[in-house]
Amino acid sequence: MAHPPAPPLVLADADVVRLRALVRASTTEQRLATRARLVLRAADGVAIERIAAEVGVAIMTVKLWRRRYAEAGLAGLADAPRPGPPPTYARADRDRVIALTLGPPPEGTTHWSARRIAERVGMGTTTVQRIWAEANLKPHRVETFKFSTDPALEAKIRDVVGLYLDPPDGAIVLSLDEKTQIQALDRTQPLLPMRPGQVERHTHDYTRNGTTCLFAALEVGTGTVTTETRQRHTGADFLAFLRLVAREYPEGDLHVVLDNVSTHKTPDVQAWLLRHPRITFHFTPTSASWMNQVETWFGILTRQTIHRGSFRSVKELVAMIDAFTRQWNDGSSPFHWVKSADEILAKAVRKPRAISESGH
Numbered sequence: 001m002a003h004p005p006a007p008p009l010v011l012a013d014a015d016v017v018r019l020r021a022l023v024r025a026s027t028t029e030q031r032l033a034t035r036a037r038l039v040l041r042a043a044d045g046v047a048i049e050r051i052a053a054e055v056g057v058a059i060m061t062v063k064l065w066r067r068r069y070a071e072a073g074l075a076g077l078a079d080a081p082r083p084g085p086p087p088t089y090a091r092a093d094r095d096r097v098i099a100l101t102l103g104p105p106p107e108g109t110t111h112w113s114a115r116r117i118a119e120r121v122g123m124g125t126t127t128v129q130r131i132w133a134e135a136n137l138k139p140h141r142v143e144t145f146k147f148s149t150d151p152a153l154e155a156k157i158r159d160v161v162g163l164y165l166d167p168p169d170g171a172i173v174l175s176l177d178e179k180t181q182i183q184a185l186d187r188t189q190p191l192l193p194m195r196p197g198q199v200e201r202h203t204h205d206y207t208r209n210g211t212t213c214l215f216a217a218l219e220v221g222t223g224t225v226t227t228e229t230r231q232r233h234t235g236a237d238f239l240a241f242l243r244l245v246a247r248e249y250p251e252g253d254l255h256v257v258l259d260n261v262s263t264h265k266t267p268d269v270q271a272w273l274l275r276h277p278r279i280t281f282h283f284t285p286t287s288a289s290w291m292n293q294v295e296t297w298f299g300i301l302t303r304q305t306i307h308r309g310s311f312r313s314v315k316e317l318v319a320m321i322d323a324f325t326r327q328w329n330d331g332s333s334p335f336h337w338v339k340s341a342d343e344i345l346a347k348a349v350r351k352p353r354a355i356s357e358s359g360h
Contacts, residue, residue: 008045009066015074016043035065035077042066089127096121097131101139111139150285157341159282160257160291164220164337171253173220174245175293179301180233182321184209184311191310202310210314214321215241217248217256218294223332225297227325229318235266242269246276254279259289291344293335297328 011019022028022036034055041051042062052059068076097117105112114128121128132138150156167173185206192201213233217226226248230237245254258264260283273279284291305324311317 006042006048006066009039009042009069011039011043011069012073016040018074032077038062038065039069039077089123089131093121093123094131094134097123097128098135098137101132101135101137113139146287148285148287150287153285153288154341154345156283156285157288157291157344160284161337161339161341161344163255163257163282164293165340167221168253168255171255172249173255173257174217174249175220176215176217176245176256176258177289177292177294177298178233178238178241179214179216179298181211182214182306182317183211184314184317185309186312187310200308202308206310209312212314212318213237214298216294216297217241217245218297219334220257220293221334223334224329225294225325225332227321229321233263235263235268238263239266239269239272242272242279246279252278255282256280257282257284257292259284259292260286293337296335 019036019040023033023040025033028036034057038051038055038057038061041054042048046054048059048062048066051062055062065077070076100117100120101112106116109116114125114132117123117128118125163173186209187203188205188207189203192198194200212229212231215228215230215233215238219225226245228241228244230240245256256279258281263269264281264283273281289295301321301324305320306317309317309320311320
């Protein structure tokens with residue numbers, strides 16, 4: 001028996017864009033993609049029977065999701081929450097688990113485990129884990145933080161961010177630092193290469209074949225990097241690298257962003273700066289070396305070249321670093337700084353107590 005034709009479903013323009021994206025995306029859950037497809041076809045005025053045949057669902061399914069969209073829009077295409085069985089624990093039980101979790105752990109341990117909490121309160125481990133999930137508690141995890149106590153915190157942040165977002169006309173901004181004690185590690189047996197169904201493998205043990213220190217200056221405007229490796233990272237080594245940078249950029253003002261280590265402030269370095277007034281240092285706040293953009297480049301270098309490398313000598317390690325740097329500079333592009341000084345300061349001046357209270 002033929003059903004009377006249904007009027008076309010009216011969709012908001014933004015919903016059409018979202019529904020089409022859901023249909024195209026390979027990561028969309030299949031049942032959600034099916035619902036999006038049938039709603040789009042209904043908006044085209046296609047008959048319910050034809051939609052059901054095209055999409056491969058029952059006619060009542062097409063009617064259901066037409067109605068759900070008409071009533072609630074995109075939210076109507078989500079599955080309704082299932083009631084499930086009632087909880088087997090009372091509010092007082094939940095509060096006791098949370099209070100124990102936030103309190104001191106048993107003697108000789110650093111944090112509570114679900115098993116220890118369960119034994120203490122007489123619940124099942126799964127129940128404790130469910131209560132933790134509801135309260136967003138994760139005793140097994142820990143994160144690090146560091147608050148800068150630099151008295152010139154705000155001035156330094158505004159100075160460095162200003163160089164990134166609005167550099168002086170005609171000047172070159174460099175982000176400079178050193179990565180010390182890079183080890184030339186060689187695996188005790190040859191690597192086993194990747195193949196279908198098998199990832200690359202290497203031995204867990206290694207031999208140490210020496211270390212090197214890498215000095216690098218990243219040009220903020222272009223992303224190109226000037227590097228030099230040296231055996232040590234003393235004030236004299238840093239000054240030698242400064243001279244190299246000055247030769248690489250023989251003209252114009254240079255504004256150099258760097259951290260507060262002592263080798264950057266030796267009397268010899270200070271005297272050299274007096275003889276080269278076109279070069280100006282801008283120090284990041286203490287405990288805020290993450291503001292130095294070259295640190296991002298060091299991270300990329302470590303992941304792509306050093307971490308999984310196998311080097312029989314420091315010479316091999318240096319050759320690999322040089323090769324990576326050449327490839328980087330051939331296609332370099334700048335890192336884009338997106339945070340304003342005000343946004344950074346809004347987080348940088350928070351107190352640890354405020355953080356601990358906000359999570360409870």
